[in-house]
Amino acid sequence: MSTTTATPRMHTLPIITIDPTFASVVGDVEAGLVAEEQFWVSCYKAREESVHAKVRVELDEVDRGLVRMGPVEGAGGVSVAGDGTDYTVSCDALHIPATRIALPVQEYRSDPQHPHRITAFDLSPDGSRFATGFLDGSVYLYPSTPLPYNHSTYPPTVPAPLTPAHTPSRPHLSTITHLRFFPSSRVLLTAAADFSLSVLPADLPPPSPSSSPPTSISSVPVPVSAPASRPQSTRVTPARTLRGHTRAITSTAIIGLGRAVLSSSLDSTIRLWDVPSSTALATLPAASPVLAMSVGGGGGAGADTHAHAHAHAHTHTHEVPETAHGTVFAGLQSGVLERFDLRVGRSVHKTRAGGAMGGVSAVVYDPVRGRVVGGTTRGVVRVWDVRMLGGGVGRFRRNEAGVEDLVFLPPALGTGTGTGTGTGTGGGRGGTRVAVATADGLPYIVDIDDPSGDDETSAGVDVGVGVGVELAGGDCDPVRVVRTWAGDAHARESGRVEVWSAGDDAVVRRYRI
Numbered sequence: 001m002s003t004t005t006a007t008p009r010m011h012t013l014p015i016i017t018i019d020p021t022f023a024s025v026v027g028d029v030e031a032g033l034v035a036e037e038q039f040w041v042s043c044y045k046a047r048e049e050s051v052h053a054k055v056r057v058e059l060d061e062v063d064r065g066l067v068r069m070g071p072v073e074g075a076g077g078v079s080v081a082g083d084g085t086d087y088t089v090s091c092d093a094l095h096i097p098a099t100r101i102a103l104p105v106q107e108y109r110s111d112p113q114h115p116h117r118i119t120a121f122d123l124s125p126d127g128s129r130f131a132t133g134f135l136d137g138s139v140y141l142y143p144s145t146p147l148p149y150n151h152s153t154y155p156p157t158v159p160a161p162l163t164p165a166h167t168p169s170r171p172h173l174s175t176i177t178h179l180r181f182f183p184s185s186r187v188l189l190t191a192a193a194d195f196s197l198s199v200l201p202a203d204l205p206p207p208s209p210s211s212s213p214p215t216s217i218s219s220v221p222v223p224v225s226a227p228a229s230r231p232q233s234t235r236v237t238p239a240r241t242l243r244g245h246t247r248a249i250t251s252t253a254i255i256g257l258g259r260a261v262l263s264s265s266l267d268s269t270i271r272l273w274d275v276p277s278s279t280a281l282a283t284l285p286a287a288s289p290v291l292a293m294s295v296g297g298g299g300g301a302g303a304d305t306h307a308h309a310h311a312h313a314h315t316h317t318h319e320v321p322e323t324a325h326g327t328v329f330a331g332l333q334s335g336v337l338e339r340f341d342l343r344v345g346r347s348v349h350k351t352r353a354g355g356a357m358g359g360v361s362a363v364v365y366d367p368v369r370g371r372v373v374g375g376t377t378r379g380v381v382r383v384w385d386v387r388m389l390g391g392g393v394g395r396f397r398r399n400e401a402g403v404e405d406l407v408f409l410p411p412a413l414g415t416g417t418g419t420g421t422g423t424g425t426g427g428g429r430g431g432t433r434v435a436v437a438t439a440d441g442l443p444y445i446v447d448i449d450d451p452s453g454d455d456e457t458s459a460g461v462d463v464g465v466g467v468g469v470e471l472a473g474g475d476c477d478p479v480r481v482v483r484t485w486a487g488d489a490h491a492r493e494s495g496r497v498e499v500w501s502a503g504d505d506a507v508v509r510r511y512r513i
Helices: 022-030 303-307 489-493
Strands: 010-012 015-018 036-044 051-059 067-073 078-082 087-091 096-102 106-109 118-123 129-134 139-143 176-181 187-192 196-201 240-243 249-255 260-265 269-274 279-285 290-294 327-332 337-341 346-350 360-366 371-376 380-385 394-397 403-408 432-438 444-448 465-471 479-485 498-503 507-512
Touching: 015 087, 015 096, 015 465, 022 036, 022 051, 022 067, 036 078, 036 087, 051 078, 067 078, 118 187, 118 479, 118 498, 118 507, 129 176, 129 187, 139 187, 176 249, 187 249, 196 249, 260 290, 269 290, 279 346, 327 360, 327 371, 360 403, 360 432, 371 403, 371 432, 380 403, 432 479, 432 498
Parallel strands: 010 394, 096 465, 118 176, 249 290, 290 360, 403 479
Antiparallel strands: 015 036, 036 051, 051 067, 078 087, 087 096, 106 507, 118 129, 129 139, 176 187, 187 196, 196 240, 249 260, 260 269, 269 279, 290 327, 327 337, 337 346, 360 371, 371 380, 380 394, 403 432, 432 444, 444 465, 479 498, 498 507
16 A cells, blocks of 8 residues: 655635525515515635625516526625525635535424533434434434425425434433444444443334324424423433443444444544443554544445445454454544554554644545545545555645534435536546535535546545535534435435534534435
């Protein structure tokens, strides 16, 4: 494996923000509720003057079924186009081509009486449920609602069932740091700042015959202390508790069908656990505290398990046969990306320290494409080819807001309407799409070009990158987690994929990309 130290140039990507109510504004005009309305759009790029515009929405004077949108103030070449489902924004002043703006098709809001900030989130592999973790060590489990196939962005008519199916009654003593469903979708692995992991049942109870579905997308879930006349939560106790780390756990992964799991920690170790016996089979020392970890699959629902049902190993392969030939990538506080081989139970490669780029706070590994993507606490995202982990093959940032999470979008569904800079076409043949969660509350999907060819020379080419989709709808609260789901058969036939996000504003957002 080559270890070239060539450093790719830093790409600066733009940011587009838009009034989160703009789709409702367009809908009101189209429905004839108002004759004319306005919403705002702002465009930013580092070291360049920002552009702020107000956009007027009105019906065409001749064709009253046609909605027209045009800037009325501070234009800067801002243009907005859309058909009620998909919208794009471009900005001539900052050389931003038409970039898709995605709004949530569902929002799940937490109980105001419960600690608001969502610190961890995961979506089950079958998409039937999701879990949220909180500062007080509690975990909520919710059923998800199927989306209609003809769903449009406005008006938001799809109700979200926000009553928690059950609450696992604080399986930890402090902040939940990571959640991961097992492949069955019926078991949940939790990790926390109290140094421990828990294995929780995640079955959804049958719906109460007396309960009625919510009628608003912003309905509030029923708290545990709700009156008896409302649906009650069922407290669940852990089936297993795994202890051994000496500092907060930062990430987890499930191996195969779930007999073995991995955990990383600020104690500078990665541990391989045997779930049936609740014992650690191996401890892999890292060069510094581990902020993030990936064994492949990229963070989609059930990704780690599905991508490596037959992989990952260490010296105890006779005990955990699913771990054969395993690779783990760890993002370290020192800014280093460290590669571990579970067959030999040790580190096999370390990149150079990131220095001013900050610690590697998010990592995703795609073993099929041979790509590793890491985000740092200072907003830099780096792309590596596994064949040459020296300087990487790409770097980009939008600002200095820390990268909280990363997830690959399924390659077969990677088609987009805009690339943001005109350089990245990751939705096309050979490209990669990655959803990025950030501490500034402005998540997005980036398109990353894959150089053609499969030799060492092409592996070192500086890749093109560009913003493909802005994930709008939030404010400025940090987004902590992103997940993807390929959807059911109808969704796959339509070429759409779902992206879910959760963060400090206590809202889980569901996008259809």
